[in-house]
Amino acid sequence: MAIDDLVLMDVEMPVMNGVTAMRQICALYGPVRDVPIVAMTAHVLPDQVERLLTAGADDYIGKPFNRAQLRDVIVRCLDDRPKRAPAAA
Numbered sequence: 001m002a003i004d005d006l007v008l009m010d011v012e013m014p015v016m017n018g019v020t021a022m023r024q025i026c027a028l029y030g031p032v033r034d035v036p037i038v039a040m041t042a043h044v045l046p047d048q049v050e051r052l053l054t055a056g057a058d059d060y061i062g063k064p065f066n067r068a069q070l071r072d073v074i075v076r077c078l079d080d081r082p083k084r085a086p087a088a089a
Contacts, residue, residue, distance in 0.1 A: 006077060011041040011052065022056035036077040
């Protein structure tokens with residue numbers, strides 16, 4: 001697993017919140033973005049989750065979370081994405 005396999009995006013950040021950051025990432029990379037974004041948030045009501053998914057999150061995890069929940073969302077995101085060809089050595 002490479003360092004760029006997944007982004008854990010905290011939704012509540014100073015200066016630029018996670019929703020704005022996800023929108024900017026999606027604007028930069030568009031449909032060619034192949035690194036999944038997992039939004040981390042305490043706001044998990046359906047309309048709040050929909051806002052995150054619309055902003056560009058591939059999935060989300062509610063805070064607080066435990067190690068097993070984090071592992072499950074990471075595995076789900078990495079298993080769902082198209083497989084990349086290995087980098088040439």
